[in-house]
Amino acid sequence: MSFLEMLDIVNEEQMKQGKEGFAFDHDCREGICGMCSLVINGMPHGPDHATTTCQLHMRKFKDGDTIVIEPWRAAAFPVIRDCAVDRTAFDRIIQAGGFVSVNTGAAPEASTIPVPKADADRAFDAAACIGCGACVAACKNASAMLFVSAKVSHLSFLPQGKVEAKKRVLAMVAQMDKEGFGNCTNLYECQAACPKGITVDYIAKMNREYLGATVTYAEKVYGKD
Amino acid sequence: MILDSKIPGGSIEEKWTKHKFELKLVNPANKRKFTVIVVGTGLAGASAAASLGELGYNVKSFCIQDSPRRAHSIAAQGGINAAKNYKNDGDSVYRLFYDTVKGGDFRAREANVHRLAENSNLIIDQCVAQGVPFGREYGGLLDNRSFGGTQVSRTFYARGQTGQQLLLGAYQALMRQVAAGKVKMFPRREMMDLVVIDGKARGIIVRNLITGELESHVADAVCLCTGGYGNVYYLSTNAQGSNVTAAFRAYKRGALFANPCYTQIHPTCIPRHGDLQSKLTLMSESLRNDGRIWVPRKAGDTRSPDQIPEEDRYYYLEEKYPSFGNLVPRDVASRNAKQVCDAGLGVGNTKQAVYLDFADAIQRMGVAKITDEDPYKVPMRIFPAIHYTMGGLWVDYDLMSTIPGCFVLGEANFSDHGANRLGASALMQGLSDGYFVIPFTIGGYFAGTKLEKVSESDAAFEDCKKQTEERIHKLLSIKGHRTVNDIHRELGNALAALLTSSNSPKSSLSTLSIVKNLAVATSVKKARLRKAKQSAMTKTSATSVLGNTRATVSHRNSPRNLLPLITSTLLLGATNNERTEFDFEDLASEGCQDQSTMFLRTCPSWKCSTL
Incomplete structure (x- = not known):
């Protein structure tokens, strides 16, 4: 039985007794949509390494264990009810620049630009992010650096995304700050909590890109001050 | 029309x-x-x-x-x-x-x-x-x-x-x-x-799932991109x-x-493991590219798969379809898996699975997480699952x-x-x-x-919103005894059993009886529930499926399970070549977001085959 199936049973029992159920987010239940979001025994997505809550199974616990369940806690993720939180801040960060500006129909033939396999693979490792927000929940600063750096790196590793890379990193980081996410202090908790194995290497890459962009691009866009 | x-x-x-x-x-x-x-x-x-x-x-x-x-x-x-x-x-x-x-x-x-x-x-x-x-x-x-x-x-x-x-x-x-x-x-x-x-x-009229409020939205055209109806069969690979x-x-x-x-039955799903399971998970079909599907050649072979020698393994797809082998279309793969399991050759505790043997594709799928078995040591067990409509x-x-x-x-x-x-x-x-x-x-x-x-204030929008409100109010004012999930499970499983059977008219009628009696059962006192269900299992008379029967369902917390009874409609429409209709006017619950009950009634027929 999976962890969420256990919660289903708890809720069914509650309902049968005429009590309110317990609100939590979930959807695909196969570890890819990023909707499930529980801090279980102090760990986002629970004790299993690189596993979302929906793929956590009760066999990881012992009979008689007390399990503590909490919501993602971050100022930028206001709690809606019980363990359901509002993560639209992530959508707004993507809106700030987490895309390639290409209109439908305007694309060149797919094989026109070869991409070295190593670059494609590293872009993919970053693109594997499911946007669940466990990195934020794990960080004592509630920093979204792992999430933002994954998108920044995914696109800047690829030639298609390089064109807008400088503008993108500046805009996304600015939006991240605006949403109230904290800064990175290199504790690596995000990497440990990430269900998709995104590493802090991408944060280093983003910092490098950001620094470069502030020197060579920000002035052009935002003026000297 | x-x-x-x-x-x-x-x-x-x-x-x-x-x-x-x-x-x-x-x-x-x-x-x-x-x-x-x-x-x-x-x-x-x-x-x-x-x-x-x-x-x-x-x-x-x-x-x-x-x-x-x-x-x-x-x-x-x-x-x-x-x-x-x-x-x-x-x-x-x-x-x-x-x-x-x-x-x-x-x-x-x-x-x-x-x-x-x-x-x-x-x-x-x-x-x-x-x-x-x-x-x-x-x-x-x-x-x-x-x-x-x-x-x-x-x-x-x-x-x-x-x-x-x-x-x-x-x-x-x-x-x-x-x-x-x-x-x-x-x-x-x-x-x-x-x-x-x-x-x-x-x-459209939408419900805000945070506040519970109904909202009207005006447009010049509406595009529905809302996916399929696989979840009516309860367990499917669809999201909740x-x-x-x-x-x-x-x-x-x-x-x-x-x-x-x-309805597409996908051949390479991880077999179900219990009654309280909420969904099924696939392994990519591309695994069939890397793997070989087999069952023991003799029924009742209880040896562990690594002890079964090559000559006692029945690679049924490769033998029956040599040019496509394990890469036959999904319906063919699923049907054959069902056939070998029906013939008693199935493997695992439930005997409702076949083996998929493969070497290196496993790491990207992470299957060990779900079944707790190491696919490097034993072949994976797979079974067809409802996947796409x-x-x-x-x-x-x-x-x-x-x-x-x-x-x-x-x-x-x-x-x-x-x-x-x-x-x-x-x-x-x-x-x-x-x-x-x-x-x-x-x-x-x-x-x-x-x-x-x-505009939103036009009579048509106001009426539509009012009808939705009334539907919800009606539901909220019914005090039921069963949860929506509970009903969904019973009904969906009945439909899935029918879907994967040979679709004989007789079996479709018995499913209709289950549906109808489920409706009866939920509106009567709890004590009578079991009896009603038992009778549902035995009735096959066509007349028992007609008539309006109301079900009352209690449901508090799963706002998204607005019931999937619709496909019983669809499924039955298919097998009988006529359109059957469910109405979820009532499936209700108090204090909660979504619900409905069903009416079951047959409607003037039109032939699927003419479309």
Whole structure:
């Protein structure tokens, strides 16, 4: 039985007794949509390494264990009810620049630009992010650096995304700050909590890109001050 | 009603090109005068909303999840087909068209399928330009893999998460339009009704899943991109939120439903492990490329799989279909798995599984997480599972349903896959409809239709909202004894059992009895429940299925399980060749968001086969 199936049973029992159920987010239940979001025994997505809550199974616990369940806690993720939180801040960060500006129909033939396999693979490792927000929940600063750096790196590793890379990193980081996410202090908790194995290497890459962009691009866009 | 598919004339290769030219255009400066509602943000919905926004239309995009990125297209694993012929193995647009039509048992609408095959190459171009990290060769060019039902390698993939990467591409395009102000996003909304004015779809009523409030939204056209009805069978590979409510409400407002019998059973699912399971998880079909499917040759062989020598293994697909081997189409693979299990050759505790043996594909799938077995040591057990629904709302060549102005895209429509969808074609269809069909056809509709000005305060919107409110109030005021999940489980399992049986009229009648008696049982006292259910199991009389029976259901916390009884409708409609209808007027609960009860009644018949 999976962890969420256990919660289903708890809720069914509650309902049968005429009590309110317990609100939590979930959807695909196969570890890819990023909707499930529980801090279980102090760990986002629970004790299993690189596993979302929906793929956590009760066999990881012992009979008689007390399990503590909490919501993602971050100022930028206001709690809606019980363990359901509002993560639209992530959508707004993507809106700030987490895309390639290409209109439908305007694309060149797919094989026109070869991409070295190593670059494609590293872009993919970053693109594997499911946007669940466990990195934020794990960080004592509630920093979204792992999430933002994954998108920044995914696109800047690829030639298609390089064109807008400088503008993108500046805009996304600015939006991240605006949403109230904290800064990175290199504790690596995000990497440990990430269900998709995104590493802090991408944060280093983003910092490098950001620094470069502030020197060579920000002035052009935002003026000297 | 006469169904006119409006397929353009000319040879199959010319139809789409000709049609695109013949469609009337909307002047770029006039596009901003039109508003389009797009319900759903999967591949079809996100790509449609983004593309329409780019064209200059005002778009309102709705999704039931907290973010458009979470739509269930994200769970697609294996890949997306395109007729690029990068492998130089004889592929072409015509071959992709031919394979798709043949794989669908010649029941797909050929004109649509040819258009799909033409668009397939454009989709790959578009996705690569968006930064979708497809698998590549060392030379830096795109790689392909093979998939079931085809003898060429035409499937583009992004490891085991092609759906996620394609959806993120479409989602990012959508977010770009949100930032540009052309698309307004409405997450955590459930569509409760379609508003039809003067015979045209002019808006929707949605429920805000946070506040519980009903909202009216006006538009000049509505695009339903809301996926299939697989969850009516209770256990399926669909997400928990894939509840088919939007399509059902459109159906209630007059959009016809076609081919409801065509439900795809996917051959390589991880077998179910218990009664309280909430969903099934697939292993990508591309594993069949790497693996060999077998069962012990003799029934009752209890040896562990690694102890069974080669000569005692029955590689039934390879023996029966030597040219396709393990890569036969999904329906054939599933049917054969069911047959060998029915013959007593099944493996595992439940005897409802077959072995899939493979060496190196495991790491990207992480199956050990679910079953706690190490696939390096023992072969994986697999069994077919309900996965995709080829049937859906009937659409014409322009993707418009029988309600003018209500367009249906992706899995929610019925047109492109016939009786069986080939692997890696769902992603292709969703994106083709959203990126490369609707942007043309919706313009044709706007340019050729006179649309009166309407607003949220019009009587039609007020009425529709009031009806929804009354429906909810009625439900909230019924005190039931069972949860929605409980009913869903019993009914869905009954339907699934029927679906995977040989579909004899007798078995469909007994399922109808279960449905009816379930309805009776839930409205009577709890103490009588068991008795009623027992009698349900034994009644097979046709008369027992007619008549209006009301069920009362208690349901508090799962706002998304607005019941899936609709497919019993569909399924039964299929087996009896007539349209049966459920009404969820009542399935109720107190203090909670969504509910319904069902009425079961038969309606004037129309033949699925004529569509």
